[in-house]
Amino acid sequence: MKVLEAIKNSSYDSFGIRRTCADEDYKVGDIARNSFYWDVENDLSTYQTEPEEAEGTSARAILFDDMDSDEGNLEVIKKTIERFKKEYPCCLPEEKFVVLGSDRVEYDINDGDIIMEDAEVLYIF
16 A cells, blocks of 8 residues: 555656666665666667667556556556566566656557656655
């Protein structure tokens, strides 16, 4: 329920969930670092080929139907994380997810993924 409080108490229009990398250690209120674009041809991050930084942080969009339905919104968040885990299996011993907020968002080439400019960490799971 605290995750919904964090979202509702923010002034942002768009929200996303991101699994942090091993070297990311955020606190609530931090601005997440920019991501790197995906190298579709090689199916890996451009960070590992020819680094090309995105103009924001990549995340899985949280798409709420009704901001007044806490139970429904918790289910949306849960399903977003489950979908993320299924589509992007983790190879880290410990995975951490964060909820990000931003007013400047672009949709990425992958369905449901967004690039969030100046994405603020609102909640850490």
